Amino acid sequence: MKILVAMSGGVDSSVAARLLTDAGNECIGCTMKLYGNEDAGISRAHTCCSLDDVEDARSVAHRLGMPYYVFNFSDDFRATVIDKFVDSYLHGMTPNPCIDCNRYMKFGKLYERAKILGCDHIATGHYARIEYRDGKYLLKKAVDPSKDQSYVLYAMTQDELAHTLFPLGGMCKTETRRVADEGGLINADKPDSQDICFVPDGDYARIIELHTGKPTTPGNFVDRDGNILGRHNGIIRYTIGQHKGLGIPLPGKRYVSALDPVKNTVTLGEEAELYSSHAHVGDFNWISGEAPTAPLRCKVKIRYRQPEQWASVCPDADGTVNVTFDEPQRAITPGQAAVLYDGDTVLGGGVILPSDR
Incomplete structure (x- = not known):
């Protein structure tokens, strides 16, 4: 097969490339340039950290004898990921931009580029599995539950699954690093990335203000009855369930229970x-x-690191889905993903919408 391998410069995508080349496939390595220094609030005088990742990916591709390219998708990334990230926070939601990056970049723009290059498939270093059964492609959890990334892949289509390979889906992370070390790959011991790539210091509010060109507007902390408790520094600095960094004296521990971007209020309450x-x-x-044409029973996951929970799921005629959990869930957060599972198979997923409790 001729395969376009997405290489981030990390150990996972590098080992995916090695496994595929060792199997005799014709592989082309590529890295997507998704943002510039100015998008991440980094001085133009400094080299963006992503360039180090590019050099690591280039080194691995050279060692494996693969052609290697860097594709500049920064305009598309800004339009489909960063702008949506900013808009979501301004509307009181907490987005997961990694899901949109997978949806629009890795399995959107990159798939288009693969077809231009005459590749049969694209491959990534995600920990997930794809199976074909009864005329349908299935997206399944990785064998290693501690690394499973199926939650952020729920937006994949049948066509994308048919032309995607996840070589690491049946491996544990320790095995991945062993393969990298045995292959002499430069990034065998490279730490996993943790932060959102275009927010390298974790300061989301600063990036949002950078892209809007204006500071956020302070407003009122209120309780559930609308009584004013103090002043907040802008709703983009808060998320449902937060209790640290509120900055006002309160009797007992209080948590962010709601955000109202229209009134510019942050509601605080007990856990x-x-x-x-x-x-x-x-x-x-x-x-x-x-x-589905009828309600179904399955498990639902509402954040990346949370185990999925039993629920009744009812698809609506307008394409939305209502989820009713068997047990109340803590901090169901608008903007995050709700992903449905039948055992280790992903049924689908979507974005949690703002709603009244």
Whole structure:
């Protein structure tokens, strides 16, 4: 097969490339340039850290005898990922930009580039699996539950699954590093990335202000009855469930329980007020390509590191999905993804919408 391998400069995508070349495939390595220094608030006088990743990827590709390219997708990334990230925070939601990057960049723009290059498939270093059964492609969890990334891949279509390879889906991370070390890859011991790539210091508010060109507007902290408790520094600095960094004296521990971008208020309450049994989910993608015609029982995951929970799921005629959990869940957060599982198979997922408790 002729395969376009997405190489981030990390150990996972490098080992994916090695496994595929060792298997005799014709591989082309590539790295996507997704943002410039100015997008991440880094001085033009400094070299963006992503250039180090490019050199690591180039080194691995050279060692494996693969052609290697850097594709500049920064305009598309800004339009489909960064702008959406900024807009979500301004509307009181907490987005997961890695999901949009996978959806629009890795399995959107990169897939288009692969077809231009005459490649049969693209491959990434994600920890997930793809199976073909009864005429449909299935997206499944990785064998290593501690590294499973199926949650951020729920937006994949049948066509994308048909032309994608996840060589690491059946491996553990320790095995991945062993393969890299045995292959003499330069990044065998490179730490995993943790932060959102275009927010290298974790200061989301600074990036949002950079892209809007104006500081956020302070407003009122209120309780559930609307009583003013103090002043906040802008709703983009808060997320549902947060209790640290509120900056005002309160009797007992209080948590962010709601954000209202219209009134510019942040509602604070006791921890019990964070629990809800319902989530309304939009922009939904069913992996099979077909929405169920009746309610179903399955497990649902509402954040990356949380175990999925049993729920009843009801698809609506407008394409949205209503999720009712068997047990109340803590801090169901608008903007995060709700992903449905049947055992280790991903049924689909979407974005949690703002709703009244």
